Amino acid sequence: MIGLDLVYGVAGAVFAIFAVSSVRDRRWANAAFHGLIALSFLAGNRLGDIANGVLVLALVGIAASGRMRRAEPAPPAEDRYGARVFAPALVIPATAVLGTLAFKAFPGWVDPKQATLVALTIGTLVALGLCAWLLRARLHEPIVAGRGLIDDIGWVAVMPQMLASLGAVFALAGVGEVVGRLIGAVIPAGSVFGAVAAYGIGMAVFTIVMGNAFAAFPVMAAAVGVPLLIRGAGGDPAIVAAVGMLAGFCGTLLTPMAANFNLLPAALLDLKDRYGVIRAQVPTALPLLAFNIALLYLMIA
Incomplete structure (x- = not known):
């Protein structure tokens, strides 16, 4: 049954690509930060509580070091497609809604508790494929654009997860x-x-x-x-x-x-x-x- 493993696998793969890309640019702090996030997604359930705790502390240390920096911005792409550029973006929420309804109506393939996240992940992958077909985007272009966005976001990308975890800790305490x-x-x-x-x-x-x-x-x-x-x-x-x-x-x-x-x-x-x-x-x-x-x-x- 498809569940969070798909979501975590896709997210981990994306952050692993960002980490490798940062290594190529010799941005070592960014590479370490993205690599640790990739590790948490891909193998967090096998690391154990202590190792995951150390991983989080390492992320905090890297973020607090101030050594994370942005890559050189990619030159703006020529706008040759007009309103068509919005089609992939609209595919994501549409697939999320339709996929959630379909998965709940026909159980057995997808974990019903994770139907929305799985549908959202599938929608993102479909949107990437649509970009390649409709906009003639080359393979590296979404990676470069995504890396630029995550560089702009920086350490803030993991704050929602950490704060949600803090609430669970407070409740247990x-x-x-x-x-x-x-x-x-x-x-x-x-x-x-x-x-x-x-x-x-x-x-x-x-x-x-x-x-x-x-x-x-x-x-x-x-x-x-x-x-x-x-x-x-x-x-x-x-x-x-x-x-x-x-x-x-x-x-x-x-x-x-x-x-x-x-x-x-x-x-x-x-x-x-x-x-x-x-x-x-x-x-x-x-x-x-x-x-x-x-x-x-x-x-x-």
């Missing part, structure tokens, strides 16, 4: 229970609005600190969502989870820790204000957070 006791000592007993406000604001605050709403969710769900809103107030688990994540996403708009969303665009657009994206999002994030808190209260009370 019992941080949610500690936070729950602290919140329980502050809000009035039986106050649904107090619990909702603590949950929504807590999701935003933990997201600001951790940079990822998926990392904040296990903590706040254990602290407030499950004990106070679902068990205590009888809230629908799906509604509590969905609106809580929306509240967390408001925190994503406000934090440099969400570097892939807020710092990377500023770097790619060469903005003078490194935090210009965050400043522009504040007027949206705060009212939206208040709206989510009010919405959740109305749906529970």
